[in-house]
Amino acid sequence: MRCGNRRLLAAGILLILAAPLRAQDAPLPPPAREPLAPPAAVSLRLVPDPPAPGAPEPTVGDPVWATVRAFGPSGTYLLPASVLDAYAARPELALLGSERRDGQLRLRIAVFRPGDVVLPAVEARVATATGDTLPVAVLSDTFRIASVLAPGDTLLADIKPLWPSPGIPLWVWLAVAAAALALAAALWWWWRRRRTRAPVELPAAAADAYQVARGRIEALAAEPASPGAGIAAAAGIGDALRGYVADGWGVPARERTSFELLHALPEPLARERPALGGLLNDVDLAKFARVAPAPGRIPALAGRALDWLDGAEEARTPPAATSPEPREEVAS
Numbered sequence: 001m002r003c004g005n006r007r008l009l010a011a012g013i014l015l016i017l018a019a020p021l022r023a024q025d026a027p028l029p030p031p032a033r034e035p036l037a038p039p040a041a042v043s044l045r046l047v048p049d050p051p052a053p054g055a056p057e058p059t060v061g062d063p064v065w066a067t068v069r070a071f072g073p074s075g076t077y078l079l080p081a082s083v084l085d086a087y088a089a090r091p092e093l094a095l096l097g098s099e100r101r102d103g104q105l106r107l108r109i110a111v112f113r114p115g116d117v118v119l120p121a122v123e124a125r126v127a128t129a130t131g132d133t134l135p136v137a138v139l140s141d142t143f144r145i146a147s148v149l150a151p152g153d154t155l156l157a158d159i160k161p162l163w164p165s166p167g168i169p170l171w172v173w174l175a176v177a178a179a180a181l182a183l184a185a186a187l188w189w190w191w192r193r194r195r196t197r198a199p200v201e202l203p204a205a206a207a208d209a210y211q212v213a214r215g216r217i218e219a220l221a222a223e224p225a226s227p228g229a230g231i232a233a234a235a236g237i238g239d240a241l242r243g244y245v246a247d248g249w250g251v252p253a254r255e256r257t258s259f260e261l262l263h264a265l266p267e268p269l270a271r272e273r274p275a276l277g278g279l280l281n282d283v284d285l286a287k288f289a290r291v292a293p294a295p296g297r298i299p300a301l302a303g304r305a306l307d308w309l310d311g312a313e314e315a316r317t318p319p320a321a322t323s324p325e326p327r328e329e330v331a332s
Contacts, residue, residue, distance in 0.1 A: 042072030042126050044083075044138040046107070046119065059146045060114050063096050068105040068124075068138065075129030080105050083138060086122035093119065114147035209247035210313045214306065216240040221302035227292030234293055237305050238283030241276070244309060245269075248316060258284055268315040275308050 049065040051057070058064050070078050080098070083105060088095045097108040111117055119140035125133045217240050224230040245253040245261070249269070253261050258280040262273055269276075282301055285291050293301070 042070065042076055042134065042136050044071075044078070044124055044126075044136050045069050046138055046140045048141060048143050049106070057144065057146045058111075060112055061110050062145075063108055063110050064143065066107050066109060066143075068107065070104075070126070072126070073129075077127045078105065079125045079127060079133070082125040083107070083122075086124055086138065090120065090122065092117075111143055111145050114145050117143040117145050119143070209244050210309065210316075212247075213240045213244035213309055216243075217302050217305050217309065221299050221306075223295070224293075224298055230293045230298055231286045231290060233298045234283050234286035234301060237298075237301055238280060238287060241279060241283075241305060241309070244312070248313070269312055272308060272312055272315070275304070275311075279305055279308060 045068070046066050047069050049067060068078065068083055070076075080100075084095060084098060084107075087093065087107065087109065092111065092113055094110045094112070095107065096110060099106050099108075111119075121137045121139050123135050124138045126136050127133050217237055220233045220236045220240075224233050242253040242261070245251050245265070249266055251261070251264055251266065253264075256264060258277070261280070262277050265273055265276070279301070282293075282297075286293055
């Protein structure tokens with residue numbers, strides 16, 4: 001009996017020592033986890049914002065604001081990107097923008113169906129306090145969209161565009177303007193170069209130009225009766241000189257400034273340039289600055305103009321060289 005009891009005691013001790021070893025070899029059960037909250041525990045609705053007082057009723061294509069209102073247990077958060085992606089794929093509306101106000105997501109949309117419109121439910125996602133994401137259907141309240149059809153019409157017309165037509169880009173207009181300016185500059189340079197290089201061709205009635213200019217200057221040489229008459233007389237003397245240079249020498253003197261005219265004189269008149277510059281300076285002072293000449297200035301100006309005119313005409317028509325008369329042979 002004692003031997004049997006000892007054996008039973010030893011076997012019990014071995015069983016007790018082997019039990020932890022078997023527990024370590026067996027796979028551990030998964031840790032206990034709270035069950036996921038069912039999607040029905042969270043509800044989402046798209047509610048149109050009330051119109052401003054006095055604002056017209058929105059029509060097809062008008063932008064309207066709507067708020068995504070969420071209801072559910074605390075610790076649950078709406079994922080805004082899922083709402084934007086879901087509504088952006090709907091063909092009956094256009095998603096124009098979004099914003100967060102007072103912890104809520106607001107959408108700016110345009111609806112393209114008239115009447116009492118309830119948008120189809122879309123699927124958004126929410127995050128729970130445990131870090132899980134759940135799909136939740138977003139339901140819609142009624143949007144009242146007025147029709148743009150006139151009474152009796154059957155075709156949809158005059159739908160407002162979501163964005164204005166871009167038209168022609170600004171850079172195209174700038175490029176066209178730059179090209180036009182470059183073309184104008186090239187034409188002006190070509191015209192100036194051609195006019196400068198044009199040969200001086202004296203008109204057939206060059207002698208008449210001298211007589212006309214001299215007659216005009218002599219008629220204006222008298223002392224003017226008033227300051228205004230003095231200004232007019234000085235301007236007339238300058239016009240007579242310019243007319244002589246234009247008609248007698250073929251230089252477009254009427255269209256050029258005094259500075260341009262002095263540098264465009266032909267070579268035979270180069271010596272007369274300083275005298276003509278002084279005359280034109282006095283003429284421009286009276287003609288453009290409206291400074292009345294002092295008493296006695298007009299007769300003196302006319303005298304200087306006649307002297308210059310005579311010298312220019314001599315340079316234009318130099319006297320012909322006379323050949324010596326043939327000598328008679330004397331008979332030896």
